[in-house]
Amino acid sequence: MARHILITGAGSGIGLACAQHYAAHGAERLVLVDRDDAALARVDLPVAVDRIVGDVRDEALWDRAAPLLAGIDAAVVNAGVAGAGAITDLSLAEWQRITSVNLDGAFLTLRAAMRTMKDTGGAIVATSSAAGIKPEAGVSAYGASKAALLHLVKVAAKEGAPDRIRVNAVAPAGVETPVWDAVPMFADRVAEIGRDAAFAELAAMATPLGRYAKPEEIAAQIAFLLSDAAALITGATLVCDGGYTL
Template sequence: MAERFEARNILITGAASGIGLAVARLLAAEGAGRLILVDRDAAALGALDLGVETQRVLGDVADERMWDDVDLSGLDHAVVNAGIAGAGPIATLDFAEWRRILSVNLDGAFLTLRAAMRAMAGRGGSIVLTASAAGIKAEPGVAAYGCSKAALIHLAKVAAKEGAGDGIRVNAIAPAGVETPVWDAVPMFAERVAQIGRDAAFAELAAMATPLGRYAKAEEIAEQIAFLLSDQSALITGTTLLADGGYTL
């Protein structure tokens, strides 16, 4: 039985940790022919050994010039995943912090998406954008992050309409809490980790925030992304898969 991604060429941004790394591992195990892995963590990116042909791209997804040098020939799938977190109330949020978050999460996603759609033009493919439940449900203190993710959800819809004629499917996934290193940038979480430990801090947050009482593992989100990328979802485009444990209810 052929693997779902046998001989496929796949781009993944933010590939050296968290959801991106989990996706890379899963797609490699499912027969990927070539993985194009983008991250700005040189050490983590260099340490990846996934057992398939790998093109490593060290750089910032929000750097337009970087994309001019990335070889996306024969691209079949793309996971637009690179992102950063941050928090702060609107009234006291520095504009520089707003721009820092929007630059990576939205500008970087746009540049990645544009490069992928150009590479897939005339031949088809599928793309998944990693959004967030924070782009659907408003919470205090996450204006920059939440707005960047809300924009990704709409960007996926526009891209789905524009790409349909070329056979390009574009969807988004919107997790709520996922146990990934992105949480380390949240001061409140870092404080609780110092007090009670990482596992306990995640459990505490999940108990407060989700009816199902737990956060997702990166590997669970990777499985959902793989479904949206795969031929199993051949008629699904322009949608957002909400994987939030009931957080937005």
């Protein structure tokens, strides 16, 4: 059972659900990272919490965070952003905004966690996406960044194995998180029919099982991959998409 856990993107969505899950299941200390100061301040948990406000793409942030990472035995590489747009319409700035958070930020988080765990071992899970497996029009930057993250996880698993560091990924499809608010199509539907109805509409169109995941469900799957029950699982991707990639 992981006791000292680093979680990025911890102010909302899957990251917050992971923090809440571990606070309720025996964690002793959580190191929570988010660039949203207000959201991070609202995270109220009955365990020791170290909060780091900043951008996961900032290498200096990880230099400053190093003392707080001492002793961590698990990490959730979760911070990410979404966006949409056809390749012909997408600006380089928008491409770089999405890929820099989802890939550069993940790399820096992963590097910091692996450096900390080198002498003690540990487990890491990165939040990728079914969009990194199944191509869809309009999500080139997001899909490419999440596909690259899946390969990065495999390389990290191979490099980490001699130090007893396991590295895996989850690849959800639709999850009811605030990341959808950055998708113009979803925001338009929320304005027209409400948030719950918009999620239900999207799920009915895209997911054979007919619903999207709750953040708490993904947090439980991440917790499994970080646990001793998954002690021989590394370099793997748990696709939790309701059948979306079929």
